[in-house]
Amino acid sequence: MERRDIVIIGGGPTGLSMARRLNQLGVASVTVLERESLAGGIPRHCGHLGFGWQSHRRVWTGPRFAARLRKDTASLDVRTGHTVLGIEGDVLHVQNADGLFDIAASRIVLATGTRETPRAPRFVGGARPKGVMTTGALQGHVYLEHWKPFSRPLIIGSEWVSFSAILTCRHLGIRPVAMLEAGVTVKAPGPGALIAQRLFGVPVWTETKLIAIDGLSQVESVEIEWAGKREHVSCDGVIFTGEFVPEAALLANKPAVTLAGNVHGELKTSGQCWQEGREIAGMIAKGTP
Numbered sequence: 001m002e003r004r005d006i007v008i009i010g011g012g013p014t015g016l017s018m019a020r021r022l023n024q025l026g027v028a029s030v031t032v033l034e035r036e037s038l039a040g041g042i043p044r045h046c047g048h049l050g051f052g053w054q055s056h057r058r059v060w061t062g063p064r065f066a067a068r069l070r071k072d073t074a075s076l077d078v079r080t081g082h083t084v085l086g087i088e089g090d091v092l093h094v095q096n097a098d099g100l101f102d103i104a105a106s107r108i109v110l111a112t113g114t115r116e117t118p119r120a121p122r123f124v125g126g127a128r129p130k131g132v133m134t135t136g137a138l139q140g141h142v143y144l145e146h147w148k149p150f151s152r153p154l155i156i157g158s159e160w161v162s163f164s165a166i167l168t169c170r171h172l173g174i175r176p177v178a179m180l181e182a183g184v185t186v187k188a189p190g191p192g193a194l195i196a197q198r199l200f201g202v203p204v205w206t207e208t209k210l211i212a213i214d215g216l217s218q219v220e221s222v223e224i225e226w227a228g229k230r231e232h233v234s235c236d237g238v239i240f241t242g243e244f245v246p247e248a249a250l251l252a253n254k255p256a257v258t259l260a261g262n263v264h265g266e267l268k269t270s271g272q273c274w275q276e277g278r279e280i281a282g283m284i285a286k287g288t289p
């Protein structure tokens with residue numbers, strides 16, 4: 001069985017910055033395993049500006065930032081198309097196009113990031129038509145496939161990622177009907193409601209809950225509840241934003257791993273994850289347990 005000193009699971013900003021820093025610090029036997037065909041993590045499909053300042057003192061789109069991270073690690077052992085299916089002790093069970101195999105590692109780092117909560121765990125009633133997705137899925141359609149899944153969606157949630165959903169919609173001329181927030185105020189820090197309404201022309205409906213989604217093939221309307229009253233709103237899509245949960249299924253067997261980036265703690269920006277990757281690399285190189 002192949003043995004490496006360090007295996008990093010996840011080739012996003014955290015994993016790639018850690019691999020690069022370990023290399024700069026002279027740690028040789030480091031492998032990054034990334035399940036997608038291209039490394040770079042979530043920024044690969046965030047086509048709007050907002051990346052690169054903390055790491056490279058540039059203002060880039062997500063794909064540009066991801067491309068730079070790949071360039072920074074081009075000479076390193078980053079294996080794409082490699083999905084880690086499980087961890088037992090110091091052994092990782094891995095799948096790639098050729099099949100299943102194992103790799104042993106003296107140290108395993110989990111840098112698998114986080115994902116938005118999709119529809120199912122949010123207990124929204126009604127039908128199951130097309131046009132219901134998270135911001136991440138929307139970005140995949142818009143920026144990677146250049147496909148417009150709807151024209152007048154409703155945005156559920158008001159975290160900062162909900163504003164990313166607005167920017168993504170604007171990229172293909174999609175005009176959100178409104179942004180729905182169950183709480184009293186917008187969750188994003190700063191003047192979120194003003195930005196949504198004045199800058200992007202998207203009304204923000206606070207203290208409003210999504211009850212059900214209706215539609216045969218495509219979404220046709222939703223039922224919402226506001227001030228104890230229910231009403232139907234016409235729209236052709238629903239974007240579930242935020243409510244991030246760690247991508248931590250690999251912790252099921254309670255393996256001894258180091259957690260890095262967005263898979264643990266508070267939700268962080270790509271720059272903060274990049275920085276944390278470097279800091280953990282420094283600790284690993286010093287032999288900190």
Ligand SMILES: Cc1cc2nc3c(=O)[nH]c(=O)nc-3n(C[C@H](O)[C@H](O)[C@H](O)COP(=O)(O)OP(=O)(O)OC[C@H]3O[C@@H](n4cnc5c(N)ncnc54)[C@H](O)[C@@H]3O)c2cc1C
Pocket residue numbers: 009010011012013014015033034035036039040041042043046049050051082083084085111112113114135136139161164165247250260261262263268269270271273
């Ligand atoms: C819609 C959206 C918009 C955003 N906009 C911004 C912004 O404007 N500016 C900003 O700074 N940040 C933004 N962010 C946040 C930023 O994307 C994250 O902070 C950053 O990507 C976290 O990096 P990470 O490496 O920890 O995780 P990720 O980027 O999620 O990377 C994790 C990687 O692990 C891989 N992986 C997962 N499981 C496995 C497995 N079992 N085997 C192998 N590989 C695996 C994944 O394929 C992925 O490539 C946005 C996030 C979202 C969702």
